[in-house]
Amino acid sequence: MFNHRLRLHGRFKVFVQAVLILGLCGPLAIAAASLSGIGHRWVDILAQFPAPVLTLTVLATLVIGLARLWTATAVGAAVLTLLLLAVWPQYAPGGPAVAPDSPVVRLYAANLYAMNDDVAAMRASIEAADADIIVLVEFGEAPNAAVETLLAGYPHREITERVVRSEDAVRSVIASRYPLSRRSTEGNERQMISAVADTPIGPVRVVGVHLTRPWPFQFQWGQIIQSQNLLDHTDGAPEPVVLAGDFNSVASARIGRLLRSQGDLVHAPGWPGTWPAALPGPLRMTIDQVYHSRDIAVARRRLGAPTGSDHRPVIVELSRPAA
Template identity: 50%
Template sequence: MARVRLILTGALLLLLGPPLTIGLAALSGIGHRWVDILAQFVGPAIFAAALVALVSLALRLRVALGAAMATVLILLIAGWPQWFPPTGEARAGAPVVSLYSANVWVENQDVAAVARSVQAADADIVVLVEVGEPLVAGLDRIIGAYPHRVIGRANAGRRGPSRYVFASRFPIRPVDTFAEQLDAAGVVAQTPLGPITVVGVHLTRPWPYQFQWGQIIQAQGLSKWRAAFPGPMIVAGDFNSVSSARIGRQIQAETDLIPAPGWPGTWHSALPAAATLTIDQVYRSPDLALLDRRLGRRNGSDHRAVVIRFTRAVPPPAG
């Protein structure tokens, strides 16, 4: 019996190796591509480590349980900036605006599912990324309740053309893009909070799935957006990176934009939300305060939608 317990303990400790490596990579802050790709997986890693902890507890394997709990703690510390960023202090009495953001997936043909997801969110502003031709044909059903719309031009892709789509209860107008550096589109919305620049983005996949400088160059393109529109701004879409890894840190350092909390995750939608990656994000400028963030109803995509509510932030003390 003791030998069996020893074998089980060893097996569970081996299972903790990958989550622990991911946690240490994320904690290191090293931006090298080999380390950064590991730092993307803090969410799934803490889910796996928690499962090992539960099994160790059920089997009363104290050594394995202690190691699992230590690994969970390391991963929690590593993921804290991603899951619990500052939300800002809301200005008393200021209006509230809500936003729905989703990568609806270029191959998605389920118009009804996207329409149900958008309708259930009942947001003031809708940002849809990677809208393929089947969904474009069904836009009246998807965003028919919104009087103001901007439909972007078709962008060529290996799986077919796709577009950005913006819909709003408030008047919106399109604004110029920096397409040479960043796959993005934007509008200015005339909201009860005043004009807000709303940008939809879709960063390329990270190395090793694409060339290693791709996301870095695109993040630099986002800094150009921020310089051109220094007022209230919301940037939403598929960043293909978590906010606490290299690209997220670059965006925050170069633009002053602040990510919404990233728990639970958004990709892949077939997995339990607690075991997914938060690569679909919403960033806000500091003059806006985040009230809450939640996942939207499933929409037929491999990504989950994100719904946020925000308002004006209390300005920092003078001096």
């Protein structure tokens, strides 16, 4: 009888480990999609999730290990290794080092969420950041009605025309303590706004970005077409370029690869994540980003205070690169 119970226990343990290993195939597929470099829309959707899935897989593997299910634990550790390799380009982009004694320009970028009416939280977040340049997308009706209060201290401004969508109306904004020139706006549903800021590190082309949502929410080529339009706009720019805003894609997926390979751009480090803001940082995805040309260096990247939006703002300190 005792041996029979042992055999039943052993079979149950094998069954449990088989179920757990099968469950780990989901994180494995996400790691494989991220590492594959395949740009197909179905693969790209999976490639958006390695960061939050890494955190969940760490927790799951720890629990499995505490239960002494060693085979499943070993599989979990292998999947974790692949997930870490997949997400590492988001966290460590390998941009240029900062030149010693270079001035610093602080840039704040936020998706305010069009239906957000918490102007007080927006203003508090902007004041806490104490940025020199701010880039705002999904600038809805509430902040537009309080624009002078919200952008107080930023006398140089570029604001797109009001674009009415099915459920809301939005603008995009660049506001600066430094003079702005060579302005350009594209007033479609996902606006691009661009201006050259005369900063202590020299003229900088600042581009506010809001790419469309990825497939299956929008047509599959939408993000790619908009990204190529961005690169056409910045191609040959005589000044350093900074693209900031909501890219609706993580840096290690196909849009990030496109911007790096075709535009030779670098992104700021992407941890902790920015969306959805209600979740803890390790469970968020970094879809709100700052990309820059190699003649600019990022001295620091952090998140701004909540604005009432489902996105967290990003704050970067820009400087000259070391020789």
